[in-house]
Amino acid sequence: MNKTVNQKAWFFVIPVFVLVAFNAIIPLMTVVNYAFQETFGNNVFMWEGTRWFKQIMLSERFHASLGRQFLFTFIILFIQIPLGIAIALTMPKEGIGVPVCLVLMSMPLLIPWNVVGAMWNIFALPDIGFLGHSLNALGFDYNFTQQIGDAWFTTILMDVWHWTSLVVLLSYAGLRSIQPAYYQAAEIDGASRWAVFTKIELPKMKKVLTIAILLRFMDSFMIYTEPFVLTGGGPGNATAFLSIDLVKMALGQFDLGPAAAMSLIYFFIVLLVCWVFYTLMMRNEEKS
């Protein structure tokens, strides 16, 4: 097929280009600017090449927060995805229960991040918080402000409470879009409940689950506000995930160069993981 050559079409791209330039490219370029130079204020810059990148890549502090970040993301995905699917499977399919469940499920998603953090902070306080006090009353030695394990437990519990609903809603939408004939055919074929789940429901939910995993990966990998309000990254650096560490470096220590380099590395990790995951899921799709 011969395509018509029409260079005028580029004009139509200009508005989008300008928009993207202002909200993404230009801010990103200032970060790039900082990442390769040293500045002492007054707009005086000195070229540093890849020094900040080398420094970050070799820094144990970065390795530690990256490790914490991956561990956290892995744990919450591991809990939220199966839990979300399980809840979606048990939700009612018709009647008044449907809107009731949907509204209840949406509630946590509507609460602002810092409110969630503050809520859980108070909820989990060992002396006056309902959760903290109850756990201690039951004989557990629980104090999320001082014990690393408790801080992780609380952070994960908070994230599961806040975001499992998203997986539930996506899975529920995926499940509802399955034609009744599939279930009827499975019934006729004598399929077990487990076979219905693995052979019909899971494959049919593949696309929404891909989206759910991508969204949950990105959000949890960039998590900042909730743990900042809940634990402030502590005790020590135990819950200082990448974003928290980055802000500490950039605004606490004012190490703009290394912080900029870290931002870029951070950005490329998110991009790379999403790309690899998406490509793997979709390559399978094309094969079939």
Add this chain to the structure above:
Amino acid sequence: MRGWYPMAKVTLKGLSHSYLKTQSSDADWAIRGVDIDWNDGGAYALLGPSGCGKTTLLNIISGLITPTKGDILFDDKVVSGLNPVERNIAQIFQFPVIYDTMTVYDNLAFPLRNRKIPEEEIKAKVHEIAEMLELSSTLNNRASGLTADGKQKISLGRGLVRSDVNAIMFDEPLTVIDPHLKWILRSKLKELHQKINRTMIYVTHDQTEALTFADQVVVMHEGQIVQTGTPVDLFEKPKHTFVGYFIGSPGMNVLPCQIKGNDVFVNGKKIETHQQIKKNNFSKTEVGVRPEFISFSNEGIPVKVLSVSNTGRHKIVDTESETGKIKMIAKSNEDIPSGSAFLKFKKEYTFTYGDNWIIE
């Protein structure tokens, strides 16, 4: 190989079903008062337009729906409370249902594996069915990569692969198949029926499909059975005006008539009909006659010829009488009078209907 099990006679007694919790009028019932007796190994069709309740009826027989009232019997044994597996029936749906992640082979083997049949037996059976449906070359492919008709062949295959089923139900299985293949698959099903001699129930809204597939056709209309009979019965003696309209192309002409004593009049003109009229307590009376059984004559119903269309095999003539339009079929070499003419109805094929039902 497992032996061929005795097949089931299917009996439906006073079956009614409503999707609503409470019913106030006839319209609230998806099907009402259905009685059917189907013999072992017959080929039956449920024919009717969309929404007439035929799929509901099929799902009731297979056990996917529990009827509001009435009983289902297989071989005189009540099976109303049993699920599809216990009833041991196979069903093929309108749209292809395949298990995406499995190969074609695994799809066909799935119903057998669920029934814990030995793997060698499954292999033999799957290959036999795949051969018949021309799926042998794709057995190792992922099922989700096939075209719509390939997928529907898998659905058919999954229904046919079990050798011990009581009945095989088809719910408009050829809707997504292209016309050429439709013809082939239909002959395949017919051939298969003769080979395995299993009760087959075929739901369709396509009269050609029903009439070519089945020995007995059940015509449904608004949740009721309006007539059960051979294709010839349905054509030659429609028991309900709906059967007249629905079967045949063009459908039966239905003209309002008056009954005086034992005689039938259309627009004041006496008409000879097949039946002896004994009673006349209807709110609406009509005369029905198929276009095939009308001819031009020197006397009879006066009409104006409106248009003629030649289909090759015959001519369809549109005429207008004082009580409404009448279609008739003439031989392709016949001369059609222009302007005014008279139509004569063949007595044996002209029936009188009271409130849509034939007057016996």
